Amino acid sequence: MSFTEYTAPFAEYPVLQQRVLTVLKQLPEDVQADFLSDERFRVEIDNYVPGVGWSFLMPAPGIDGNGSRCVILRSKLADASEAFAHYVIAHEFAHAFLRNGGWGEITDIEQAADALAASWGFERPA
Template structure:
């Protein structure tokens, strides 16, 4: 599967680009297929400017009001410990896969994203 489109925004941050690619490649095939087949799924670099805000083009809501599945990642993920960065990236992809909803019996969206990311092999590292 080709994830070129999803890692392109990180060309100026090669460490982050490799980390995003690593996580994408480790996701289950059904998740990869879901992302690749949905034009509303995208991955972007955070471009926040203090006093100005953000600027992103997001696809309009789909049928049934399903909104964009845009994952925004900060460049500082390149500077964090690798395991933690992988966890954060997987956690954000989990939100996109779950469409910011629950997972199974887990209704809290943050707990759901953590649990799904862990099921993919990206558990939140213990604090040092």
């Protein structure tokens, strides 16, 4: 599977670009296929400017009411430990996969994203 579209925004941050690619490649095939088949799924670099804010183009909600599945990652993940960066990236991908909802019996969206990321092999570092 080609993830070029999802890693291209990180060209100026090669360490982060590789980390995003590493996580994408380790996701289960059904998750990869889900992301690749949904035009609302995107991965972008945080472009916050103090005093100005952010600028992102996000797809409008679809007919089914689901909104954008855009994952925004901060460039400082390139400087974080590899384990922590992988965890954060996987956690954010879990939110996108779950469409910011629960997972199984876990209704808290943060706990759900943590649990799903852990099931993919990306546990929160101690």
